[in-house]
Amino acid sequence: MKRSYGIITIDEDRCQGCVNCIMSCRTEAIRIYEGKARILTNRCIICGKCFRDCPENAITAKTHGLEDLKNYKYTVVIPSSSLYAQFPGEGVANKVLCALKVLGFDDVYEEAVGAEIASIATQEYLKGYRGPYPVISSLCPAIIRLIQIRFPNFVDQINPIELPAEIVAKELRKVKAQQLSLKEEEIGIFYLVPCPAKMVAVAKTETKEKSYINGAISISDIYGQLLAAMREVREEENLQKATGTGIGWAVKGGEIRELERQRCLRSDMENIVVDGIKNVINVLDEIENGKLRNIEFIEARACPEGCVGGALTVVDRYVARGRIRKLMMEDERKSMIEREEVVKRFKQGDYFFEKGLKPKPFASRLDPDPVKAVEKMKLRDEIHSSLPGLDCGACGAPNCRALADDVVQGRAEITDCIFKWRERVKDLAEEVMEWAQKKPHSLPKRGR
Amino acid sequence: MEEKVLEWDYEINGKDFRNAGKVSSKVKEILKELGFDPDFVRRVAIASYEAEMNVVCHAERGVLHLTISPEELRIVVKDKGPGIQDIELAMQEGYSTASPEIREMGFGAGMGLPNIKKNVDKLNIASTVGEGTVVDMLIKPSSIREFG
Numbered sequence: 001m002k003r004s005y006g007i008i009t010i011d012e013d014r015c016q017g018c019v020n021c022i023m024s025c026r027t028e029a030i031r032i033y034e035g036k037a038r039i040l041t042n043r044c045i046i047c048g049k050c051f052r053d054c055p056e057n058a059i060t061a062k063t064h065g066l067e068d069l070k071n072y073k074y075t076v077v078i079p080s081s082s083l084y085a086q087f088p089g090e091g092v093a094n095k096v097l098c099a100l101k102v103l104g105f106d107d108v109y110e111e112a113v114g115a116e117i118a119s120i121a122t123q124e125y126l127k128g129y130r131g132p133y134p135v136i137s138s139l140c141p142a143i144i145r146l147i148q149i150r151f152p153n154f155v156d157q158i159n160p161i162e163l164p165a166e167i168v169a170k171e172l173r174k175v176k177a178q179q180l181s182l183k184e185e186e187i188g189i190f191y192l193v194p195c196p197a198k199m200v201a202v203a204k205t206e207t208k209e210k211s212y213i214n215g216a217i218s219i220s221d222i223y224g225q226l227l228a229a230m231r232e233v234r235e236e237e238n239l240q241k242a243t244g245t246g247i248g249w250a251v252k253g254g255e256i257r258e259l260e261r262q263r264c265l266r267s268d269m270e271n272i273v274v275d276g277i278k279n280v281i282n283v284l285d286e287i288e289n290g291k292l293r294n295i296e297f298i299e300a301r302a303c304p305e306g307c308v309g310g311a312l313t314v315v316d317r318y319v320a321r322g323r324i325r326k327l328m329m330e331d332e333r334k335s336m337i338e339r340e341e342v343v344k345r346f347k348q349g350d351y352f353f354e355k356g357l358k359p360k361p362f363a364s365r366l367d368p369d370p371v372k373a374v375e376k377m378k379l380r381d382e383i384h385s386s387l388p389g390l391d392c393g394a395c396g397a398p399n400c401r402a403l404a405d406d407v408v409q410g411r412a413e414i415t416d417c418i419f420k421w422r423e424r425v426k427d428l429a430e431e432v433m434e435w436a437q438k439k440p441h442s443l444p445k446r447g448r
Numbered sequence: 449m450e451e452k453v454l455e456w457d458y459e460i461n462g463k464d465f466r467n468a469g470k471v472s473s474k475v476k477e478i479l480k481e482l483g484f485d486p487d488f489v490r491r492v493a494i495a496s497y498e499a500e501m502n503v504v505c506h507a508e509r510g511v512l513h514l515t516i517s518p519e520e521l522r523i524v525v526k527d528k529g530p531g532i533q534d535i536e537l538a539m540q541e542g543y544s545t546a547s548p549e550i551r552e553m554g555f556g557a558g559m560g561l562p563n564i565k566k567n568v569d570k571l572n573i574a575s576t577v578g579e580g581t582v583v584d585m586l587i588k589p590s591s592i593r594e595f596g
């Protein structure tokens with residue numbers, strides 16, 4: 001049986017109910033219930049870490065596939081830059097783009113071009129910025145969700161520039177419709193993504209009414225077909241327009257590298273590149289405490305090494321990072337993007353979120369009613385201190401504290417803890433013994 | 449009414465820079481779980497962090513005592529240490545007696561106590577030289593929440 005949680009699906013026939021996923025989840029969003037993993041969706045940031053850590057590959061995400069192309073008169077694919085890193089060899093980038101056409105897309109347009117535009121927009125935004133620091137990168141949707149849930153204070157400090165793929169899609173839809181004399185809705189724009197976070201960013205965008213992208217397809221889903229298609233590419237059309245500047249966004253540090261190269265970061269402040277959810281939580285925590293100060297910009301990535309470490313990619317993230325870095329270093333072609341044009345459109349407000357992001361602090365709240373929240377916290381702490389503190393996971397929660405939490409929220413029972421359960425059995429056994437030794441007064445004190 | 453008060457005690461060790469900041473992180477987490485508004489949480493986080501760091505930087509050891517009652521939040525940080533000779537002077541922006549080593553670690557800008565003052569509603573510092581210091585802070589949520 002398959003159980004779905006938004007775009008995420010757990011194949012319960014495969015799930016063995018082991019503790020790998022519950023222990024790996026940094027937001028403690030998974031529990032084992034009746035032998036199967038279940039997701040607490042209000043805590044989940046859809047990063048996909050559990051996809052990788054599940055030994056049975058039971059956790060997946062899907063919204064669209066190649067079968068959806070037929071619903072449109074004309075289709076365009078926007079490949080995420082991490083795609084180039086999935087194949088070895090020099091000059092492979094253009095060949096991959098050509099292979100995408102073999103798979104049935106009518107046109108290909110790179111996310112990395114959008115990244116080059118987004119970078120210029122970000123540079124302009126930082127130049128005129130007068131709000132509180134640090135400004136936090138908006139390129140990782142999992143991090144945006146983490147901030148909405150756990151660091152609601154920082155929501156207004158997220159760089160309000162759209163995802164590169166959305167910037168590209170918005171433009172493409174208009175231009176293609178005109179060129180081909182089609183209605184805008186007859187054009188299907190698909191985004192080839194490295195992670196489930198980008199999938200939801202499209203399916204359930206929070207920064208505009210509706211995404212300019214029609215569907216997201218996972219890189220890993222079409223990897224095999226793409227490999228085969230590459231062998232069919234005879235004559236290469238020149239499709240690669242992006243340069244190392246934009247492609248670099250696929251790896252951690254890529255975004256800041258360009259800001260540094262353009263000398264748009266302030267010399268009297270610092271900037272941070274941080275990857276991995278746990279590390280991001282630590283950094284944001286220290287900033288919130290006032291411990292880390294004087295930071296202008298944070299590039300935070302949920303996946304170690306950046307998007308090349310996404311759960312829907314195929315190649316080892318370290319190898320992939322190496323490949324992208326090669327492209328960044330070797331590729332010194334001049335960007336096709338005209339800075340003046342981008343700056344002009346930035347000033348018109350073209351690249352901004354159309355709708356402000358909202359905080360979602362209720363996810364970490366014990367109860368909407370403050371009185372109840374206080375009561376629950378008292379009880380939770382009591383229960384927590386009565387638990388063995390081994391954080392073994394056998395109860396189905398990732399640690400003793402989380403179990404105590406689940407008990408007060410009515411999601412679990414204290415005897416789910418095997419140690420507590422044994423205590424209860426022992427108490428019961430002792431009570432039974434006590435009763436067994438009792439005799440009616442009618443019988444003599446000794447004997448029988 | 450009485451049972452609606454929540455209290456916690458956390459120990460702070462002087463010169464323990466590795467764990468510095470953990471106590472204020474815990475305070476912050478509690479407030480988030482109770483559903484206080486983000487700006488209030490931020491103010492409390494900054495004030496408790498600075499008070500915690502002053503124990504780490506300047507004293508031997510201390511305890512942070514957190515009380516949450518229906519009307520307000522109170523944090524008392526009490527330490528055993530050298531005490532403060534001239535509290536008025538210590539409150540001035542930029543005044544610091546921190547050693548060069550502590551400054552090298554990025555602390556000792558002399559902004560701690562002034563920052564606390566800015567973020568709390570009521571601040572009371574009592575200190576005995578050679579014995580220790582008590583920093584008593586009251587912080588009120590911007591919109592006072594009903595605890596019932």
Ligand SMILES: Nc1ncnc2c1ncn2[C@@H]1O[C@H](COP(=O)(O)OP(=O)(O)O)[C@@H](O)[C@H]1O
Binds near residue numbers: 543559
């Ligand atoms: N708990 C304390 N014990 C002893 N001295 C303290 C304590 N807190 C503050 N001080 C004194 O007050 C000064 C100013 O404190 P503060 O404004 O926090 O700046 P900083 O900690 O950066 O020096 C300190 O340098 C120190 O001399």
Ligand SMILES: [Mg+2]
Binds near residue numbers: 498501502
């Ligand atoms: Mg200080």
